[in-house]
Amino acid sequence: ENPEIASPVRTRAIMETYGLNFKKSLGQNFLTDINILHKIVTAGNVSENDDVIEVGPGIGALTEQLAKSAHRVLALEVDERLIPVLAETLNPYDNVTVILQDILKADLKELIKDNFDGKHPIKVVANLPYYITSPIILHLLDTKIDFSAIVVMMQKEVADRLSAQPGTKDYGALTTRIQYQMECKTAFIVPRTVFVPQPNVDSAIIVLTPLKERHLKPYSEEQLFDLVKGCFAHRRKSLWNNLQGIYGKEPEIKDKMQQVLAALQISPQIRAERLSIDEFILLANKLSEAKI
Numbered sequence: 001e002n003p004e005i006a007s008p009v010r011t012r013a014i015m016e017t018y019g020l021n022f023k024k025s026l027g028q029n030f031l032t033d034i035n036i037l038h039k040i041v042t043a044g045n046v047s048e049n050d051d052v053i054e055v056g057p058g059i060g061a062l063t064e065q066l067a068k069s070a071h072r073v074l075a076l077e078v079d080e081r082l083i084p085v086l087a088e089t090l091n092p093y094d095n096v097t098v099i100l101q102d103i104l105k106a107d108l109k110e111l112i113k114d115n116f117d118g119k120h121p122i123k124v125v126a127n128l129p130y131y132i133t134s135p136i137i138l139h140l141l142d143t144k145i146d147f148s149a150i151v152v153m154m155q156k157e158v159a160d161r162l163s164a165q166p167g168t169k170d171y172g173a174l175t176t177r178i179q180y181q182m183e184c185k186t187a188f189i190v191p192r193t194v195f196v197p198q199p200n201v202d203s204a205i206i207v208l209t210p211l212k213e214r215h216l217k218p219y220s221e222e223q224l225f226d227l228v229k230g231c232f233a234h235r236r237k238s239l240w241n242n243l244q245g246i247y248g249k250e251p252e253i254k255d256k257m258q259q260v261l262a263a264l265q266i267s268p269q270i271r272a273e274r275l276s277i278d279e280f281i282l283l284a285n286k287l288s289e290a291k292i
């Protein structure tokens with residue numbers, strides 16, 4: 001019987017057999033440490049009760065471990081060269097489906113309907129291609145699919161931004177966008193040495209779980225997210241400065257904005273990184289009430 005896919009020796013052997021090189025442009029850094037893979041599956045609490053979507057199976061190292069633990073696995077890979085490889089490496093597992101598909105163009109609702117039975121909670125588990133980490137997570141959240149968990153590996157630097165608290169340098173538009181919907185925890189750090197080829201940075205596994213009901217709701221999520229983006233447009237400038245950047249400098253507008261900030265007891269001179277998500281929601285709603 002073959003050893004696990006996840007070893008440096010077998011990974012290189014598979015790439016050689018198929019005459020493949022690693023595509024940097026697709027973020028191809030493959031995991032070759034079986035212990036890390038076990039830890040990812042454990043962090044996601046993946047059991048035979050779960051259906052799992054994997055983004056970017058590569059040659060199947062993580063897919064194999066998911067297949068052993070989950071009910072069904074649906075893996076989306078954009079690199080067509082890897083499809084025949086995966087057909088061979090995952091041949092022993094009858095609960096895996098691999099689809100040639102760009103995750104950012106995928107209609108996940110449709111794929112879920114076609115591949116899962118609707119009776120199992122759905123998790124996303126992936127070692128993400130780093131060049132599109134944020135777009136992928138935002139795409140997953142935009143679908144509004146009720147994933148029971150999203151367990152993803154990314155650059156440690158991005159993981160720090162996702163799990164940041166207000167008032168820190170890592171807290172920003174991405175933090176608030178994601179924490180608006182999900183609770184965000186770092187499970188563990190992964191050294192660069194366990195990948196082939198080695199990336200230039202260390203990584204972290206992040207576990208996102210759906211937030212229980214928010215007490216405070218924005219009138220419009222779109223308006224809220226636009227406000228947040230605008231408030232962080234120039235991080236080092238004051239909130240007041242950034243608000244004028246969004247809504248303009250006309251005296252009438254400035255007047256209204258001043259009143260809104262005063263009513264919320266928010267000092268115009270602070271930086272946006274001081275505001276909690278609830279404060280952003282209050283601010284968005286008050287601005288909209290003031291017809292700004």
Ligand code: SAM
Nearest residue numbers: 026029030031056057058078079102103127129
């Ligand atoms: N899961 C494997 C592992 O852990 O060893 C490979 C992870 S590697 C960091 C990222 C994988 O995502 C690569 O296989 C790459 O081809 C794939 N990928 C890159 N862009 C993608 C996209 N837009 N949609 C789907 N897969 C993509």
